[in-house]
Amino acid sequence: MTAVHEITDTEGTQFDLTALLAPISPETFRAEYWERQPLLVRRDDPGHYDGFLTLDDIDAMISMAGAALSDVMVVSDGKTWKPGELAQGGRDALTNSLAALYERYRAGSTVVLNYAHDRWEPLQRSARRLGTELGALVRMNIYLTPPGSRGFKPHYDRHDVFVVQVHGSKQWQLGDPPYELPLHELPFGFAQEGTTLDREIELNAGDLLYLPRGTLHTAATGASASAHVTLGVHPVIWGHVLADAVQDIILTDARFRGGLPAGFTRDDALRDQVGQTFAELVEVLRERLTPHELTARAAHRATSNGSPALRHQLLDLERAATLDADTPVRRRPDTRSLLTETAAGPVLRVHHKAIPLSAPAVRVVRHAESAAAEWFSAAAISDGSADYLDAIRTLVSDGFLTLH
Structure with a gap:
């Protein structure tokens, strides 16, 4: 079993990138898998993630979520509900929402706890540590699926995902990305009718699955229930850094805020003038968007995403x-x-x-x-x-x- 890394006794247990990926090294992961191909780590060690999250921890998070069960969803075959929408009882309906959630779970629905890192301090510590190591924003959701059930239809995510199997097992089907490295500016993607998901794997407790963003996937349980955590990784994007830098120049340089000449679409001379002006503006961008400036912007963006670590x-x-x-x-x-x-x-x-x-x-x-x-x-x-x-x-x- 891989040792769990700790900062101090007062800070408690957390997983860093080395413990998450073991026996794959972070260097190998970055060079061969990150944004390139899925990675499956089998361990034959059901207790590998006990210091990270257990089924009893998930039970405690659900029971302490409050009557409204905010950030909790119930999913069945791609359809989603808030627990409060399922509860009965008039003005007292919210007090029955937890019972309604478990009733749906017994009937085959998946329970999703979004933003779990904001609810459970060990997950929060791990999200911050991993975010620091990856230079990215890391968010965690928990998926609890009863036996013989499927939550979501085949789809792809617009962020990279680590799937940490903490309890039971789940059968996954994977397919090639229909769109390379999709961004959040693009619509959420479900697989087209007839799309083939040609890779099948079983994820057992203690195993890890990494999916680059865009990878088509779906998962279902067999004879046992399943609990897994998805670590959604939102990296700093090259294009976003460039776009922000260009936007700042637009706001500080009036030449970029002017309108194109009236009637230029019908006047060849004006169109030539437009081309010359664009060449001048591109040269301004070339002078001001230096590699040093852009790298500093990227570093600032990487240190600014995620919630502050202000425990104590x-x-x-x-x-x-x-x-x-x-x-x-x-x-x-x-x-x-x-x-x-x-x-x-x-x-x-x-x-x-x-x-x-x-x-x-x-x-x-x-x-x-x-x-x-x-x-x-x-x-x-x-x-x-x-x-x-x-x-x-x-x-x-x-x-x-x-x-x-």
């Missing part, structure tokens, strides 16, 4: 004012951050905000990033001067550093 922030805020030169701090685990130079000076981009930094704060940030999970204090990296202490207090308050 309330406790940190209560203690920040009493922090002294010997108080141990460290970089908050799995916080996505980016230290950049701007015209106004150094800035730390973290938790969807930009924090201006003093020279002592820059040194603190660099030390925290190089030390990874190691604890340190103001006294350990300086003479304990007030400037370093103030910098650490600010970075604790802004959620980049955390207290022991």
Whole structure:
């Protein structure tokens, strides 16, 4: 069994990319499978994901979802319902929604818990860790299917998917992508009538299946129930980075906001003028969209997607004012951050905000990033001067550093 990686005892168990893919290395995965072809990892180890999620954990999540069961769906043969739409009982119908959900489950419907990483802290930690390693937004849904049932008809997703089988087994059918690397700007895709799904696999507890976006798939249970988690991976897209950069130029350069000459479609001379202007504008884009600028934009986008990792922030805020030169701090685990130079000076981009930094704060940030999970204090990296202490207090308050 692959060891589950932990940051500290206080942070708890989480899966990183190495544990998720084992025995396939992350390097092999990136080189041979990512956005290229499906990957099936068989382990013959039903308990491999016990530290990640169990059937009892799913039961607890459903029971604690509240009367409205928000973000929970019931699916049968491609049709979906909210549990509240199935409940009976007039004004008290919502209180019966959980019973209605299990009634549908017993009758063969799949139960889907969307955004499960927002409901269960171990999943949230793993989503953040995997998102940091992949430079992408990772979202998790749970699918609970009774024996002898099928939830969705053959379809493809517009994001990459890891299927983590945590309980039981499921039979999958796969087909080639009808559209290469589809984006969310395109409609959700169901398979055309007569489409062949020519690869069949059985996924058992402890196994992993990776599907590049666009891969046609459908799944059904046999004699046993099935519970799996889908890790939807939403990477930074080349075209989106370029489009955003071009949009910023349009908003800051009036030449790009002007209208084409009136009547140019009927006047050859005006059409020649339009072509010349386009050539000039393309040259402006070539000058301003440098590889360095675009790479910086992509890095900023990668550090900004996903929800902030702010567990224990309330406790940190209560203690920040009493922090002294010997108080141990460290970089908050799995916080996505980016230290950049701007015209106004150094800035730390973290938790969807930009924090201006003093020279002592820059040194603190660099030390925290190089030390990874190691604890340190103001006294350990300086003479304990007030400037370093103030910098650490600010970075604790802004959620980049955390207290022991």
